[in-house]
Amino acid sequence: MAAIETNGVSKRFDETHAVRDIDLTVESGEVFGFLGPNGAGKSTTINMLLDFVRPTTGAISILGVDPQEQPRVVRRRTGVLPEGYAFYDRLSGRRHVELAIDMYESDDDPVDILARVGLTGDEETAVGTYSKGMRQRLALGIALVDDPDLLILDEPSSGLDPNGIRTLREIVREEADHGTTVFLSSHVLDQVEAVCDRVAIMNDGTLLTVDTVDGLRETLDPNSTLILSVDTVPESVSQRLAELDRVDTVAVDAASTGRGGTISITCTDSGVKSAAIGRVEDAGATVTDIDVEDSSLEELFAAYTASPSDGEPR
Numbered sequence: 001m002a003a004i005e006t007n008g009v010s011k012r013f014d015e016t017h018a019v020r021d022i023d024l025t026v027e028s029g030e031v032f033g034f035l036g037p038n039g040a041g042k043s044t045t046i047n048m049l050l051d052f053v054r055p056t057t058g059a060i061s062i063l064g065v066d067p068q069e070q071p072r073v074v075r076r077r078t079g080v081l082p083e084g085y086a087f088y089d090r091l092s093g094r095r096h097v098e099l100a101i102d103m104y105e106s107d108d109d110p111v112d113i114l115a116r117v118g119l120t121g122d123e124e125t126a127v128g129t130y131s132k133g134m135r136q137r138l139a140l141g142i143a144l145v146d147d148p149d150l151l152i153l154d155e156p157s158s159g160l161d162p163n164g165i166r167t168l169r170e171i172v173r174e175e176a177d178h179g180t181t182v183f184l185s186s187h188v189l190d191q192v193e194a195v196c197d198r199v200a201i202m203n204d205g206t207l208l209t210v211d212t213v214d215g216l217r218e219t220l221d222p223n224s225t226l227i228l229s230v231d232t233v234p235e236s237v238s239q240r241l242a243e244l245d246r247v248d249t250v251a252v253d254a255a256s257t258g259r260g261g262t263i264s265i266t267c268t269d270s271g272v273k274s275a276a277i278g279r280v281e282d283a284g285a286t287v288t289d290i291d292v293e294d295s296s297l298e299e300l301f302a303a304y305t306a307s308p309s310d311g312e313p314r
């Protein structure tokens with residue numbers, strides 16, 4: 001059973017077509033990244049998954065349940081970190097988690113939940129004095145109450161410092177290891193790249209693509225750069241490499257000491273990498289280190305969203 005399934009889901013707000021005919025399947029246990037620029041329709045989609053907003057057309061199933069028919073069942077099994085949330089400034093972090101525990105009739109320990117999100121020592125402090133990052137950690141903790149089957153995180157790294165982002169990444173991994181499906185909307189693309197099995201890219205209400213990050217890379221930018229550290233840079237190496245099919249460019253950087261250096265080889269097909277290394281060694285160099293630079297998710301995202309609403313990558 002898919003954790004999330006949408007069929008032909010659209011949402012219009014008067015003249016604004018916020019979401020257009022989305023078919024999306026998120027498998028149970030996946031960590032799924034939901035990407036798109038401001039106004040792409042991500043929050044509207046999430047709100048429809050939770051029945052906070054009703055689709056104009058289309059059908060949605062969450063954990064096998066129609067959220068319009070059984071919104072409480074869906075919300076009970078789903079932990080949500082919303083984009084905007086309100087806290088009671090005078091209540092402590094612990095009290096907020098206790099309220100969520102009571103609502104779910106769960107036997108979770110609020111102190112454990114707060115420890116997981118890095119708020120140990122701040123349990124009894126009034127939330128009115130929490131920093132933005134602490135509030136975000138608290139909201140994440142509340143989403144974890146009652147061990148949800150589906151965790152929906154809308155811009156979860158907003159306001160978090162690097163430590164908070166690391167905590168978030170660890171929690172996403174732990175939850176996924178326990179079989180929780182994680183649906184994560186974010187602008188922080190390297191974070192998405194680090195934790196997500198697959199990503200969807202939305203723009204202007206339309207789902208442009210759904211794929212693994214590697215799959216996107218192959219579709220959009222199969223070029224990757226092989227960087228070889230060598231003990232010596234043979235004179236003939238550039239020419240020998242240039243003779244290979246599917247090698248695009250070669251850049252040689254000899255170390256200033258005259259000993260060794262690096263050879264950067266841009267390949268238009270990853271299958272040519274071992275042949276390129278062979279050529280370098282045949283030319284008389286010993287390869288001491290190998291590094292591969294692929295295009296980042298940020299570059300892939302830019303390629304997809306550069307030409308709005310035509311659905312085609314650049």
Ligand SMILES: Nc1ncnc2c1ncn2[C@@H]1O[C@H](COP(=O)(O)OP(=O)(O)OP(=O)(O)O)[C@@H](O)[C@H]1O
Nearest residue numbers: 013016017018036037038039040041042043044045
């Ligand atoms: N309640 C509403 N009434 C009218 N228009 C709305 C409403 N909610 C969203 N929209 C519009 O729908 C479009 C999609 O908005 P949405 O908030 O879903 O985008 P988003 O991808 O979540 O953006 P962001 O990353 O900025 O939060 C936008 O043009 C927005 O102005």
